[in-house]
Amino acid sequence: MKKYMWHLYYCGTDVVDPSEAWTNGHVGAGICTDCGNYMPGNEGDFALVVDQRIPAKADMFSMGRLSPSIMSARLRKLLPQRINEFLRFGDIYLGDISRKMENHFAFVGQAPWVLLFGDQPAVMDGEIVVDAKIAACPACGVTFGFGRGKRHADTSVNVIREISWTEFGGMLISDEIMQSLTGIQLNNVRVEKIEIR
Numbered sequence: 001m002k003k004y005m006w007h008l009y010y011c012g013t014d015v016v017d018p019s020e021a022w023t024n025g026h027v028g029a030g031i032c033t034d035c036g037n038y039m040p041g042n043e044g045d046f047a048l049v050v051d052q053r054i055p056a057k058a059d060m061f062s063m064g065r066l067s068p069s070i071m072s073a074r075l076r077k078l079l080p081q082r083i084n085e086f087l088r089f090g091d092i093y094l095g096d097i098s099r100k101m102e103n104h105f106a107f108v109g110q111a112p113w114v115l116l117f118g119d120q121p122a123v124m125d126g127e128i129v130v131d132a133k134i135a136a137c138p139a140c141g142v143t144f145g146f147g148r149g150k151r152h153a154d155t156s157v158n159v160i161r162e163i164s165w166t167e168f169g170g171m172l173i174s175d176e177i178m179q180s181l182t183g184i185q186l187n188n189v190r191v192e193k194i195e196i197r
Helices: 020-026 073-078 081-085 176-177
Strands: 003-010 049-050 069-072 085-094 100-109 117-120 122-124 127-129 134-136 144-145 147-152 164-165 170-171 188-196
Touching: 003 176, 020 049, 069 073, 081 085, 081 164, 100 164, 122 176
Parallel strands: 049 085, 147 188
Antiparallel strands: 003 170, 003 188, 069 100, 085 100, 117 147, 122 127, 134 144, 164 170
8 A cells, every 4th residue: 555645845935044143154154055955964054134025825845955944923823832842943043043933944954865767768958868867965974866747755764754854955744744734725835745665
């Protein structure tokens, strides 16, 4: 019997810019200059300082890098309290740390992100890459899934928990948790059923 989970991630095109001071203090230290991911083993502060307001109704948003991701306080409350066992949260500030934004949090995974793979081969520079399944950032070594089309997660390369951070800056959640969100309209969030193989 096939197993599925639900992938929730930001589906808009707008991003919010981190402040220059925040960027200067984090990129190259805790965040990779090449891929924009929090570097493996980074146990730093996940607070985020941004230059613009995040739309109040957006349940997920992006700062234009792979991490940290942004989640609304509303969505965090809708998820089970044990979410803190799986995700690490930081406050978000507007302009400087004296102006805390109450409606949103920055988040990353407690564990490395889950790679998602496409059912069709990847294409790079117009050429099909048949053998590539996993790509690694040459600077920090973090890995990314390959492929196009319908996505799936592979238990042979991922440790998948009931709530898992994904490389798309989203999260995988179990069917049980998804049922608690039934009938609730999530704003700026795409929800996809992902096969776990």
